[in-house]
Structures are given as structure tokens and as C-alpha cells.
Amino acid sequence: MNFKALIAGFGVLSAVAIGITACSPGGSDEVNIYSSRNEGLIKPLLDEFTAETGIRVNLLTGSGDGLLSRLLNEGRNSPADLFLTVDAGALHRAKEADLFQPVRSATLDNAIPEHLRDTDRLWYGLSMRARPVFFAIDRVDPSEITDYMSLADPKWRGRICVRSSDNVYNQSMVAAMIAHYGVEETETWARGLVANFARNPVGGDREQIHAVASGICDIAIANTYYFGGMMQSTDATNLDTVSKVAIAWPNAEHGVHVNVSGIGLLRHARNVDHAVKLMDFLASVEAQTWYAEVNSEYPANPNAPWSETLRAWGDFIADDLPMSELGDNNAAAVRLMDRAGWR
Structure with missing residues (x-):
């Protein structure tokens, strides 16, 4: 991952107004994600994932509650493969609504400590918020x-x-x-x-x-x-x-x-393999390092370094x-x- 280029690109992206991008109905070389995170705080990573894998990421952003309601209304007709949101309480509500399916990924299990993920592997934390x-x-x-x-x-x-x-x-x-x-x-x-x-x-x-x-x-x-x-x-x-x-x-x-932002694989996902590959990518040291640098959140992956700002605040x-x-x-x-x- 070209980490320095991503940081520089964030400065350009955050300086312009960013709209909501609609998800497509699904295809063999794409993955669809609903995210309550500000687009500027996730889009550069998704673009890097596409550059590395050739898998296009279709992103739709909105409020966590709004996206949760949308997923419930869409049901099995939803184009979304992944739901990314903030706070374990919000992730729990999605779990209680039976929106997720379990993920079996050795990469995720090795990258994300057990206490920062769902006990049933229905969602994984991506960043910690003290x-x-x-x-x-x-x-x-x-x-x-x-x-x-x-x-x-x-x-x-x-x-x-x-x-x-x-x-x-x-x-x-x-x-x-x-x-x-x-x-x-x-x-x-x-x-x-x-x-x-x-x-x-x-x-x-x-x-x-x-x-x-x-x-x-x-x-x-x-x-x-x-x-x-x-x-x-x-x-x-x-x-x-x-x-x-x-x-x-x-x-x-x-x-x-501490709390987490996190991600889960949706029950009716159509692009499961690509979705899990994207989850693995977001849990990587490189992606976690970028998160810490740009948004001053603590990496969920303990192998990812803290940013200079985080280190200055003390242990x-x-x-x-x-x-x-x-x-x-x-x-x-x-x-x-x-x-x-x-x-």
C-alpha cells in the first residue's frame, strides 16, 4: 500500500464536497458496502483496495440508524454485501436484527483481538475509540x-x-x-x-x-x-x-x-468472497495505520503503530x-x- 500517497490524497478529498454513491446490484468483480462513516474517512482505503485487487467497491454512506432501517426494508433484495458502522451498540442492533452472517477468516482472527469482535464472528472491530x-x-x-x-x-x-x-x-x-x-x-x-x-x-x-x-x-x-x-x-x-x-x-x-467502529458481512450478500477479502484488507496493518493517522482512532490491530498524535497523548x-x-x-x-x- 502506498501509505504516503493515501495521506496526501486524503487532503485533496477532504477539501471537496463529497456526495453519496449508490451501490450497484452486484457483479463478479465488485463489492457493495453501506457505511455510516464519513466518506472521506473510508473512500481512500476502498480505492486502494480496488487498485490492489481489481475489485470495484460501490459505497453508499448515511447515518447508522438510517442505513440499518434501509437494510431491514430491503431484506434479501438489498445490494449491500457489508455494513460498516460505529459503536458496538449499533453493531449489536444489526446483529439482533439478524442482518449478519458469520465470517470464517484466519486473517481477521489473527488481526483483531477476540474482545474487539463479536463472539459469533458476525462483526469485527476496525478501530478503537477511547x-x-x-x-x-x-x-x-x-x-x-x-x-x-x-x-x-x-x-x-x-x-x-x-x-x-x-x-x-x-x-x-x-x-x-x-x-x-x-x-x-x-x-x-x-x-x-x-x-x-x-x-x-x-x-x-x-x-x-x-x-x-x-x-x-x-x-x-x-x-x-x-x-x-x-x-x-x-x-x-x-x-x-x-x-x-x-x-x-x-x-x-x-x-x-473504549468502543469500536466495525464491519459485518450481510446475510444476503451476493459477493461474499470479495466482501471477506475487503474485510481482511481493512484489518491489515497498512489500512489500520492510515486510519490512525487520518482520524486519530486507535488501531484495532495491535500490530499497527499509533500515529504521532496518539503517541503524544500518552499511554x-x-x-x-x-x-x-x-x-x-x-x-x-x-x-x-x-x-x-x-x-
Whole structure:
């Protein structure tokens, strides 16, 4: 893979408006993929796959929920061979809808650790997304942030920002805590966390980080790749924020909560061999390295190096909870967050 050319090509691709490409009905030298990932973050890799194999990739992008509904409506008539989406909770919903079929690939099994893939081999993680704590450099001692449970301490009253409970990233984080601590202890924690909110949840992860920089709150929970995007931006507001905010890794107990973006082979896929070949390619060291460089996500393949940005943030202990448990506990997490008043 021409890694340097891919990085350079991304700069050109991201500078133009990118539309949605429709999938074709299927053919012997192609593979069709539905993806909730931004096209600029996946298309260069798909083009490289085509260059190496001669297999054309037809891509359709959209929201994860929208594509899931489309797949359900299309049923066996869907042209899609693969579904790529973000968060283990979203992958679990696709699994529960019986959209996937198991994949037997020694390449995938060797590249992706067991806890980052479905227990039934119905989907595989492609990148890890860490969800630590961001803090105001001038107002917070990061040694106070030992683990997620510590965020319920009354000393943080009126000092925490986080997005709403309908966000699947937060649902998966609470699902992980249920796996570690049980429903009762996690609900007590959630009530304490809500009591410490600086404001009612509003906006996405970037808005939480900006709120720390502007003094609305002192700490926030967010995914690191948003921070990476802000660091790579030329926007003055983003650069001002990253100069005032840093990452605290809550390594005690079970480590830092991580989630995955992942991919599954669809039950009614017509181009199975090509689809599995593409899955193998996306799990390769070269493809994983590109992901880390461009989107500041951690490679799911442990043999792929971290980018310079990721290394600069420092090492951390990642929670090795099986990703399948995030989906299994999702419904319980949503109910718990509602009872705790997390809106």
C-alpha cells in the first residue's frame, strides 16, 4: 500500500464536497458496502483496495440508524454485501436484527483481538475509540481523576459536561459499567454524575470539550478522535480550545472505556468472497495505520503503530471488556440512565 500517497490524497478529498454513491446490484468483480462513516474517512482505503485487487467497491454512506432501517426494508433484495458502522451498540442492533452472517477468516482472527469482535464472528472491530476525561489545564489537577466512579464525587458538583443519554457512546459507556459493577452500583454512580452536571446535556462531544475551554465546566467526557480533529484544524476556536484542555486517563480499576467502529458481512450478500477479502484488507496493518493517522482512532490491530498524535497523548490501560457486552447491556443502560435523570 502506498501509505504516503493515501495521506496526501486524503487532503485533496477532504477539501471537496463529497456526495453519496449508490451501490450497484452486484457483479463478479465488485463489492457493495453501506457505511455510516464519513466518506472521506473510508473512500481512500476502498480505492486502494480496488487498485490492489481489481475489485470495484460501490459505497453508499448515511447515518447508522438510517442505513440499518434501509437494510431491514430491503431484506434479501438489498445490494449491500457489508455494513460498516460505529459503536458496538449499533453493531449489536444489526446483529439482533439478524442482518449478519458469520465470517470464517484466519486473517481477521489473527488481526483483531477476540474482545474487539463479536463472539459469533458476525462483526469485527476496525478501530478503537477511547472515551476518557478532558480537563481544564488551569483549573483541574488530573491526579483527581482516578476512574469513572470518581466523577460522582460531590467535589465535581456543577463542574462536569457530557452529551445526552440518547447518544450511543454514553449508552455503551454505561453498559460497560454495568458489566463491571452491576446495575445497582452503576445507577448510584449515574445519579451522582447527573448531580454534578454543569448544565443540561447539549451538543456533541466537540461541544463538551469547547465548554471546558470556555469555563462552562471543568471536565468533560468525550471521545479522543474529536480532540484529534480539533488539533488538526485551522479553525481559531478549535486551536484555542486544544491549548486550554488536556486528556486525563482514568486507568484505575478497569481502565479507559473504549468502543469500536466495525464491519459485518450481510446475510444476503451476493459477493461474499470479495466482501471477506475487503474485510481482511481493512484489518491489515497498512489500512489500520492510515486510519490512525487520518482520524486519530486507535488501531484495532495491535500490530499497527499509533500515529504521532496518539503517541503524544500518552499511554493508557484500555478496558478489555468484550465489545459484545456493550450491546448486550445497552437496553439496561438506557433504562438506568433514564431512572438517574440523565436526559
